[in-house]
Amino acid sequence: MTTSRTQSVPGVSASPVKRSPLTEALLNRRLWLGVLGWTVALVIFFPIFWMVLTGFKTEAEAIADPSLIFSPTLESYAEVQSRAGYAKFAINSVVVAFGSTLLALLIAIPAAYSMAFLPTRRTKGTLLWMLSTKMLPPVGVLVPIYLLFRDVGLLDTRTGLIIVYTLMNLPIVVWMLYTFFKDMPKDILEAGRMDGAGTLQEVIYLLLPLTLPGIASTGLLSVILSWNEAFWSLNLTSSQAAPLTAYIASFSSPEGLFWAKLSAASTMAIAPILVFGWLTQKQMVRGLTFGAVK
Amino acid sequence: MATLELKQITKSFDDTHVIKGVDLEVNDREFVVFVGPSGCGKSTLMRMIAGLESATSGDILIDGARMNEVGPADRGLAMVFQSYALYPHMTVEDNMGFSMRLAGVPKEKRREKVLEAARILQLEPLLERKPKALSGGQRQRVAIGRAIVRNPSIFLFDEPLSNLDAALRVQMRIELARLHEELDATMIYVTHDQIEAMTMADKIVVLQGGEVEQVGSPMELYHHPRNRFVAGFIGSPKMNFIDVALVSTAAEGSTIKLPGGETRQVPIDGAGLAGGTALELGVRPEHLALDEQGPMEGRIQVLERLGGQTSLYVQMDDSLLTIMADGDVAYRVNDSVRFGFSADRAHLFDAEGLSLPRLHRHPLAGLRRQDNRAPTDAVDQ
Numbered sequence: 001m002t003t004s005r006t007q008s009v010p011g012v013s014a015s016p017v018k019r020s021p022l023t024e025a026l027l028n029r030r031l032w033l034g035v036l037g038w039t040v041a042l043v044i045f046f047p048i049f050w051m052v053l054t055g056f057k058t059e060a061e062a063i064a065d066p067s068l069i070f071s072p073t074l075e076s077y078a079e080v081q082s083r084a085g086y087a088k089f090a091i092n093s094v095v096v097a098f099g100s101t102l103l104a105l106l107i108a109i110p111a112a113y114s115m116a117f118l119p120t121r122r123t124k125g126t127l128l129w130m131l132s133t134k135m136l137p138p139v140g141v142l143v144p145i146y147l148l149f150r151d152v153g154l155l156d157t158r159t160g161l162i163i164v165y166t167l168m169n170l171p172i173v174v175w176m177l178y179t180f181f182k183d184m185p186k187d188i189l190e191a192g193r194m195d196g197a198g199t200l201q202e203v204i205y206l207l208l209p210l211t212l213p214g215i216a217s218t219g220l221l222s223v224i225l226s227w228n229e230a231f232w233s234l235n236l237t238s239s240q241a242a243p244l245t246a247y248i249a250s251f252s253s254p255e256g257l258f259w260a261k262l263s264a265a266s267t268m269a270i271a272p273i274l275v276f277g278w279l280t281q282k283q284m285v286r287g288l289t290f291g292a293v294k
Numbered sequence: 295m296a297t298l299e300l301k302q303i304t305k306s307f308d309d310t311h312v313i314k315g316v317d318l319e320v321n322d323r324e325f326v327v328f329v330g331p332s333g334c335g336k337s338t339l340m341r342m343i344a345g346l347e348s349a350t351s352g353d354i355l356i357d358g359a360r361m362n363e364v365g366p367a368d369r370g371l372a373m374v375f376q377s378y379a380l381y382p383h384m385t386v387e388d389n390m391g392f393s394m395r396l397a398g399v400p401k402e403k404r405r406e407k408v409l410e411a412a413r414i415l416q417l418e419p420l421l422e423r424k425p426k427a428l429s430g431g432q433r434q435r436v437a438i439g440r441a442i443v444r445n446p447s448i449f450l451f452d453e454p455l456s457n458l459d460a461a462l463r464v465q466m467r468i469e470l471a472r473l474h475e476e477l478d479a480t481m482i483y484v485t486h487d488q489i490e491a492m493t494m495a496d497k498i499v500v501l502q503g504g505e506v507e508q509v510g511s512p513m514e515l516y517h518h519p520r521n522r523f524v525a526g527f528i529g530s531p532k533m534n535f536i537d538v539a540l541v542s543t544a545a546e547g548s549t550i551k552l553p554g555g556e557t558r559q560v561p562i563d564g565a566g567l568a569g570g571t572a573l574e575l576g577v578r579p580e581h582l583a584l585d586e587q588g589p590m591e592g593r594i595q596v597l598e599r600l601g602g603q604t605s606l607y608v609q610m611d612d613s614l615l616t617i618m619a620d621g622d623v624a625y626r627v628n629d630s631v632r633f634g635f636s637a638d639r640a641h642l643f644d645a646e647g648l649s650l651p652r653l654h655r656h657p658l659a660g661l662r663r664q665d666n667r668a669p670t671d672a673v674d675q
Contacts, residue, residue, distance in 0.1 A: 187379035190346050195393035195444070196367035205392075209383045 048270070054263035062259035076264035084247060086268055093243035094272075095158050096233075097226040100165035101219050107166070108173040109215075113203060115174075116181035117189065127178065130171040138168075138231050149236060158241045161233060165226045172225070173218055180214030181207065216283050227273045244269035296357060296370070296447030296480040297322050298343065303352035305338055305504075312338050314504040315352070320448075320482065320497075325474050328484045329491040329527070330501035336484045337452055339501070343482065344373050344450050356448070367393075372441035373450040376457065378433045380425040380440075386412075387421040390439045411442040414476065431462045438470075442477070451483040455490065467493060488528055492516070496662055500524050517656035522574065522647035531579045531605065534615045535643070536590075540564055540571040547653060548642065550575060553611055556589035560637045561653040567644075576641035576649075579605070579616040584623065588634035594627050606631070 019027075054062050056072040080086070115123045145164070146155075154160030184207065192206045208215065230245040237246055248269050251262040298320040305313040313335045320326050328336040341347040343354060345366035354361045361369050381389050388395075390411060391404040399407075412418045415435045425433055434454060441449055451470075455463045471494055474481055485491055491498050492512045500507040500515065500523075508520040512528075519525035525533050541549040541557055548564030550573065551557050560575075567573075584606075592610035599621065606617040608631060617633060625631060642650040 185377060185379065187375045187377045188381060190366075191373070191375060191379035191381070191440075192392070193346065194344065194366050194371070194373050195440070196396045201396060205396075206381060210381075 051263045052267050054259055055267045056264075057260050059258060059260045062263070076260040077268075080251070080261050080264050080268070084250060086247070086265075089242055089244045089247035090268075090272065092158060092161075092237075092241055093227055093245075093269075096161045096165060096241070096243055097223045099158070099162040100169065100226050101222040103162060103166045104169050104173045104222055105177075105215065105219060108170060108177050108218075109203070109208075111174050112177035112181050113207065115178050116184075117186070127175060130174060134171050142235060146235065154236075156237045156240045156242075160236055161241055161243070164232045164236065165229060168229070168232070169222045169225055173222055176218040176221070177211075177215065180211045180218070183214075184210055213283065216280075220277075220280055220283065224273060224277065297355075298448060298480065298482070299353075299355040299358075300339075300343075301353040301355070303339070303342060303354065304350045305335070305342060305347065306350045312504050313342070313350075316501075316504075316506055318499060318506065318509065320480060323478055323480055325471075325481045325483065325494055325496045326499060327491040327495035327497070328482065328499045328501060329486065329488055330507075331527070332486055334501040335504040336486075336501050340373075340450055340452055340482060340484045343448075344371055345369050346373075370447040371450055372444040372446035372448075373452065374434075374437045374441050374454045376453040378425075378437040378457075380433055380436055382425050384424070385421065386417060386423050386425070386428070386436050386439075389425065389436055390443050392440070393444050407443050408439075411439040414442065414473070415439050430458050431466065434458065434466060435469075438473070447480065449477075449479055449481040451481065453485055454483075455485070456487070463490075470494060488530060492528070498528075500527060502527075511660065511662060513656065513658040513661045517659050518652065519576075519641065519649055521649060522576070522643045525576050525641055525643070525649070529578050531616045531618070533576050533578050533641075534582065534613075536575040536577065536610070536613065536615070538573050538575045538642075540567055540569055540573055542569055543567065547637075548650070550642070552589050554590055558589060558635075558637060560640045560642065562640070562642045563651045563653055564642065567650075572645065573650075574643040574647075575635075576643055577635045578639065579618040581636045581639040582615065582617040582633055583635070584617065584619050584625075584631055585634040586632055588632040590634070591630060591632045594625055594629050594631060597625065597627055608633070 053068070055076055056074070057070055058073060058075060061067075061070050115127065149155045149160050154163070188210070189202055189206060192202050197205060227243075228245070230249065233243050233245045234249055237243070248262065248265050251258055251265050298318075300316050300318040303313055303316045304311065316339060328339060330336050338347060342349050345361070345364065349362060356369060356371075381392060384392065387405070387408050390408045391399075394404045394407065408421070409418070412421060415438060417432070417435055417439055420428060420432060420436075425436065428436065434457075437454070454470075455466050458466060467490060470483075474494075483490075483494065495512055497509060498512055498515055499509050502523055508515060508524045510518070515524055515528045519528060522535070526535075536553065538550040538552055541551050543549070543564040544559075547559045547561040548567075549557050549559045552575070564573075590610060592608035592615060594606055595609050595614060596605075596607040598605040598607075602621045604619045604621055604623050606619055606623070606625070608615045608617055638654075641652075644650060
């Protein structure tokens, strides 16, 4: 950076054009913030990068001294694929993640509507209570839920996972929708009511279209959380309904850790959600900052 | 036909009593304005009429039928909101046609009615636009158009002009008055701006603290305010209040002693009050006049020259009085001035703030807005 460079403007004035100290300070500030941002981003990205690389190595290379130079091979991918069908797990993940998100939205939209537009004295308390359930370690309820699932035959079913994921994400989904709905001008809904809209029409014609960015980003977050969830999927599924998280875990087996295969499997597991997140990141950011500036 | 009647309406939120028993009758085709300072309950009262808020007790009757339990859409009303409350994701046409779409009116019919309203409001070129591409005045007109297509028996306006700039406000005021003529509908209008109330109303309802202070025509409120609050609220600049003492009463009026010691007779009935009773003399700034022989004296604190008129703020004893004087007065700040008042236009208020009755009713006090129309209207018919 040549921040202190001076120039003379020909023909106009012989005095050098200098940046004011304030501009200088701002530029410096931006430079350092940029460096900091990139550093953080690289630190976060590095494990993913290394995982993708390892997936293309042989098992021997994977445990050898870390090296960037190797001949890439698809060996691990082939082996992983032959040992356990990726597609089956991937389909389970898709069904469970999107199913639980849809179900959560279906329950959370009416809940958030009533809390945002027809609040009572206990609404704030209810919201806080819902959030507090997220602070409970899931292990604490593992045994009761396991027994419950066993008795009603929900073990190792997609339905069972959808139910658990819905319950797991519901507090966050309700909270997010509540804040988006809160930002919606009440007058518009009242105008709708004057125009003859019942509650359902009010929601379908006015509330949903106007808060769509918020609902979309809430849905995306719910999909991502469900996709990445490992604790419940490992404990409640075995073969039939196991999603990708269980698939990855199956590669850290009693016979030992197979880094290359594990990495290949992990890469395949995160690839869909990575692409999905990439495509929807605009929507995501727009939703998260929705209503911040009117 | 559309009449509205409120009987002993109250509204409480938890322990706060917002409306404390309001009785009101609104006649067919009347333009009624609810006016009062913020927090007086005027918007709440309107929202109860609209059905957006339920009344805690009392009856709301529209055309004689009780409406308390009827939903907002089924009362035959339409409301224009202060924020316009247009549907941001719909075009102007869809905004105006939304109520008909909900009611299942076929598309052609909808378009026909929307076009008709758009013609009245000169919105035709804007029908395809979304609200965010409209100016404030245009949004306001769309909001009114949305009300018109519903063909309501009563229009409700909740401070509709307060988001517009001053010039546009005057224009919309005129447009609304014209609309009232054209649509021949009953209209109820909420505002805190007494000029809007004075210029548009057939009947003004002055509210304060959830209670009706006075109901009457604009000229009635101006010339015969029921109490000190109404006297101070209606009229701009505000009425001056001067402490005086009653000297004697007679058939021709009451004699009062002004600050400074001089006495004057005003045509107000003070019967039943003892001599020496402390009263307040109410005189509007336009009824105070600079006069070298005048009975009162004060010192000019501030002088506002408006060109045609000059507002003088004059300190007399403890009170600051406003005097509307000629635009060319030669006084300066700190000058001492003498002034008088027109006794015919003065008001007297007792210790409770109630006005003492005036001996003569002002000739314009019963004037209705329609009476301002030139008689050619009658010839045309």
